[in-house]
Amino acid sequence: xxxxxxxxxxxxxxxxxxxxxxxxxxxxxxxxVYRNAMAINKIEKGDILTISLAALLHDxxxxxxxxxxxxxxxxxxxxxxxxxxVNEATAAHVVQIIRNMSYKASLGQLTFSSREMDVVQDxxxxxxxxAIGIARAFTYGGYKNRxxxxxxxxxxxxxxxxxxxxxxxxxxxxFYEKLLLLKDLMKTATGRExxxxxxxxxxxxxxxxxxxxxxxx
Numbered sequence: 271x272x273x274x275x276x277x278x279x280x281x282x283x284x285x286x287x288x289x290x291x292x293x294x295x296x297x298x299x300x301x302x303v304y305r306n307a308m309a310i311n312k313i314e315k316g317d318i319l320t321i322s323l324a325a326l327l328h329d330x331x332x333x334x335x336x337x338x339x340x341x342x343x344x345x346x347x348x349x350x351x352x353x354x355x356v357n358e359a360t361a362a363h364v365v366q367i368i369r370n371m372s373y374k375a376s377l378g379q380l381t382f383s384s385r386e387m388d389v390v391q392d393x394x395x396x397x398x399x400x401a402i403g404i405a406r407a408f409t410y411g412g413y414k415n416r417x418x419x420x421x422x423x424x425x426x427x428x429x430x431x432x433x434x435x436x437x438x439x440x441x442x443x444x445f446y447e448k449l450l451l452l453k454d455l456m457k458t459a460t461g462r463e464x465x466x467x468x469x470x471x472x473x474x475x476x477x478x479x480x481x482x483x484x485x486x487x
Contacts, residue, residue, distance in 0.1 A: 273351030280323060290456050294413075300328075302402070316385045321487065324390045327343075333384050340410070363386065373434075375431075388457035399453070452465065453465040
């Protein structure tokens with residue numbers, strides 16, 4: 271199969287695998303990341319097949335929905351790519367991107383980097399900030415039955431990887447523990463440019479949130 275055919279087959283596979291997924295990590299999240307990655311790559315000029323596959327397969331089995339298993343996603347992606355006839359070098363590259371691109375992975379020891387990973391990582395991080403990022407944060411918080419905000423529970427922005435994975439803090443804390451940190455972690459010029467506007471929107475949102483929380487009339 272050529273790149274277009276492999277991409278189409280991957281889309282069908284991912285849609286089927288994520289049917290019924292939590293709304294912040296469903297097919298529409300994947301589609302947004304894929305489109306962001308394609309837009310960023312117009313400037314970055316990375317390998318299009320690697321970027322397409324990594325964007326489409328990056329959350330095929332997110333560890334937080336699978337008892338913390340960080341190898342299930344890469345394993346499922348590898349099995350799919352083998353069946354689809356993706357060449358070994360590209361498949362290995364995609365698996366490494368999936369294994370290393372998450373925010374929690376960046377809190378541990380990273381052993382891999384590439385231009386293609388930068389593109390997909392930025393695309394994924396852009397979907398975690400701004401209006402959609404806010405919606406996704408509260409969707410996941412509701413899924414986990416977390417309180418919106420508790421002034422007595424301060425954010426912990428310097429958590430280790432294991433502490434981050436185990437955290438059950440109020441959803442608003444997640445802004446300070448991840449979302450507001452992402453702007454300065456963008457790797458590509460396009461990612462940084464888009465992130466500036468989305469970051470500013472989150473700051474405005476928080477200002478409004480606190481104003482409403484503390485004002486009664």
